[in-house]
Amino acid sequence: MKPTDVLPARQPATIKDIANALGLSHSTVSRALNDFPHISAETKARVREKAAELEYVVNSGARTLRHASSSLIGLVVPHSTNELSATMTRVLASRCQRAGYQLVLSMCDDDEEIELRQVKALRQARALGIIIIPAPNLLEETAQLLSSASVVQFSRSHPRLSAPAVSIDGAKGVAAAIHHLGQLGHHRIAYVGLTSDLSTGASRFAGFRRGMESCGAPIDPALVRQGPGLGEFGRTAAAGLLQSPAPPTAIVFGTTELTSGGYEAIRRAGVRLPEDLSVIGFGDPPWFRHVSPTLSTIAMSFEEAAETAISLLLRRIAEAAEGRPPEPAVSLVLDPYLIVRETTGRPRARPGF
Template sequence: MRNITIKDIAVHLGISHPTVSRALRDHPAIRKETRELVKKTARELGYIPHSGARMLRRTRSELIGVIFPDVQNDFYSKTMSTLAAAFLHHGYKLVLASSEDRPSVELEQIRSLREARVAGVIIAPTAGLRKEAVSLLGSIPTVQLLRRHPALPAPVVSLDERAGIATAVHHLARKSHTRIGFIGSSNTLSTGRDRAQGYMQAVRDASLALDRSLLFQGPPRPDFGYQSMLSLASSDEPPTAVIVASPELTVGGLLAIRELGMDVPRQLALIAYHDPDWFQLWGPGISCISLPVHDMASAAVSLLLGRMREAQDGEAAHAPDACFMPILIARGTT
């Protein structure tokens, strides 16, 4: 997509381009209503009010934008390390932005990256990705990582979330657990939806009764993991095993387990998601569904570089998705 100019905005609105220019600069001679309309249209069309835009258009950008919901999340921080090293090898530098899992913040970060003329974007989109954000990303080679949003026509590097959770359920079922709890993120996120569906289907496949009172879904934050674990432990028929489908939820769940003084695995078996280093150091070692972080990040780099080459050559993007299989690592908590 070519760069939007002041003249494009003028033609779109049916006004003169000097009027557009003055409106963008908040000139007092232009009515407030006109200034607001011009600015709104400029954002929607993807106009970049950058004083050095002409110079930047003539040179290849050396910047890659990365937008993650939580940069302190172990999965995303480890992914960043691989991305940074791989892109540096190809002559690019990373610009990291956090969406805080808020669509409004995400949109502002995308605008900023667009203004910086990044060569490409890797994003784990929020559930409420705005239409304007989709439009802006449409003019930048983009790859979705871990999460996917149906409105964003960009290739996805993902996990077989359902298969990963199913592996955990079957592992616990083989150890004679019949009441298996599940704590995961909400259905508004593709990851939360797929992991919960994987849990429910695996429970049925293991010929166990699906008790929805054992299924908790909410924001992927420690406090939700904490409250959910307390609720499961205090129920009339508490589970003998729990799968916690997020590192942040695991932190909260472990706080609840410690507060309750529960013996793991004698009173409660536990399987967590991802495999940060500290999982090996907690108690008897936390069994987990380990994610191939390096392979996923490398695939995202390859996909994005391919899309960037296609964009430079004026070719239609046709990059395929990439899906990886997590593996179960059994430790002392099971």
């Protein structure tokens, strides 16, 4: 062999390899390796001998998951960096620790194929329950896997899932923000929010439409930007609105991340708040209260929502453990509230920024 030649890496032996070599079923080999009492001593000896010959190594990670199945609770989220998901992760981890459960966090970036693999892994590990922020294009196979599990939907709900849902009435919050701006005299109000493919995006845009109708102000399609809930989209959307020939006098954002990106673009443009532009954000992370001027916002108790979802899941897990039929699936919707700070004021006539 030349010094530069490299032998292909040998693939580790599997239970299937042992079963094929001995002419046994996969399940018999698995039970023999796990020392099940009804497998004969002779079969166990043959299996172990062949496993040693093939250099079979037990997948300790998978075994750990299987044996920990009585304490696993899964959390499936698009990502863990936004305020809502971060709060849910923190609250759920604390509740799991107190109750003796183990939290398994999975992130799918709203990719339905990744979501399916994560849900499948949790079901194979026999997780006691799952809290999920479902992807917009949740697959039928994922819905089937979740149909026989203790599940609670959080923030979003999907028509393919019959599981109960806990959410916050974003529509009411956005409508209240628009009403406040209308009372101040704004009519050219822009909205930067999530795509309507998401249940939360559709709901919040409906609130925008309802608020504009209550103010008697027409919606200018040029002042509406909907897309992914990412800071980069918020920056791009806000910058485009500021550069338009007829810019808005106010902007309402539909998520905390969109607010963050949009606020950065507004400050970079040198726009004065609220003299040149009124702004209402979404959520209420600490920096909203520490910037100058302080940011008006559609606030909500993410912690209350997380606690509600977890309590509901633990109740469904208890019902399953006791063999009781689950209570009918319900949707619990919590109310947001508008916090008026320093970034909203009356519009003034001007040719532009």
